[in-house]
Amino acid sequence: MKTILVIHTGGTISMKENKETGEVNTGEQHPLQEITSFLSGSTEVEDEILFYLPSPHIRPDHMLELGQFIHEKLAVQHYDGIVVTHGTDTLEETAYFLDLFLQTRKPVIVTGAMRSSNEIGSDGLYNLLSAIKVASCDEAQDKGVLVVMNDEIHTSRNVTKTSTSNVATFQSPQYGPIGITTKNDVFFHHKSTSHDSYPIQQLTKKVVLIKAYAGMDGSIIEAARESGANGMVIEALGQGNLPPETVPAIKETIQKGLPVVLVSRCYQGIVQDTYSYEGGGRNLRELGVIFANGLTGPKARIKLMVALEMTNNPLELTPMFGY
Numbered sequence: 001m002k003t004i005l006v007i008h009t010g011g012t013i014s015m016k017e018n019k020e021t022g023e024v025n026t027g028e029q030h031p032l033q034e035i036t037s038f039l040s041g042s043t044e045v046e047d048e049i050l051f052y053l054p055s056p057h058i059r060p061d062h063m064l065e066l067g068q069f070i071h072e073k074l075a076v077q078h079y080d081g082i083v084v085t086h087g088t089d090t091l092e093e094t095a096y097f098l099d100l101f102l103q104t105r106k107p108v109i110v111t112g113a114m115r116s117s118n119e120i121g122s123d124g125l126y127n128l129l130s131a132i133k134v135a136s137c138d139e140a141q142d143k144g145v146l147v148v149m150n151d152e153i154h155t156s157r158n159v160t161k162t163s164t165s166n167v168a169t170f171q172s173p174q175y176g177p178i179g180i181t182t183k184n185d186v187f188f189h190h191k192s193t194s195h196d197s198y199p200i201q202q203l204t205k206k207v208v209l210i211k212a213y214a215g216m217d218g219s220i221i222e223a224a225r226e227s228g229a230n231g232m233v234i235e236a237l238g239q240g241n242l243p244p245e246t247v248p249a250i251k252e253t254i255q256k257g258l259p260v261v262l263v264s265r266c267y268q269g270i271v272q273d274t275y276s277y278e279g280g281g282r283n284l285r286e287l288g289v290i291f292a293n294g295l296t297g298p299k300a301r302i303k304l305m306v307a308l309e310m311t312n313n314p315l316e317l318t319p320m321f322g323y
């Protein structure tokens, strides 16, 4: 018998559509708490409602509270796996934070829904049952935190929400899913590679995320620095290049001790120190910008928030991001 703990945090999976007004919002109780009739005899499910929040309302302190809750539950009671139901808008950030924070080898699976529980074609119950199936699967151990949606299994590091409304929204543009679920089975076709985790006690650092655009100057970087940020992530152009007008602000930010982490706004590939023109990747690297290997902007921001709880020394931060 496998025992799975389901922890609800809110999101569309826990919402209902008001058939008169068409609006969707959280209700008095979670619509998917009674699912035992859908489970196989070899699985037992316990569930707890930790939050009842639309995920745009989820903050880093909620992510830390969820991580600590999972850690404590696993420490005091035997569970074969954990499932977290979550809104999809910030699901990828919470899943990646849990991946960085938790030390467990047990499966931790995050899932959600694109349609509320009483809408035609609702995907919530199906995704929840798939997530429970993966959490009960021995092969899901030692793979870090996974996201299960729409019959696909993704790593929390690579998955991102790609569509505002399609049930196939969660994709891993860099490397694809690492497995699939079917009506009765779970298949992993890839193995996870490296996995680093940081057992932090608090999550207090302010890290801003800036997306670069043609003609960008340094003003937004200066404003972010003066806003009291402890670090900055920039989604750069192409292979990791920025308009030259941003370079003085980046140089001053680094000189003032704020780490600047660079990712690309492209969906695939990694940032590289190829171009030596002003604002090119090589120029930025020489200024002390930290290159993040393959993370999206939101993921690099979560990682820098976690890393800054342990150090703000660029020499220690750089290897945490790949190179």
Ligand SMILES: NC(=O)C[C@H](N)C(=O)O
Residues within 6 Å of the ligand: 010, 011, 012, 013, 053, 054, 055, 056, 086, 087, 088, 089, 090, 112, 113, 114, 115
């Ligand atoms: N599908 C969803 O869950 C979207 C919703 N706005 C949320 O993130 O809470």
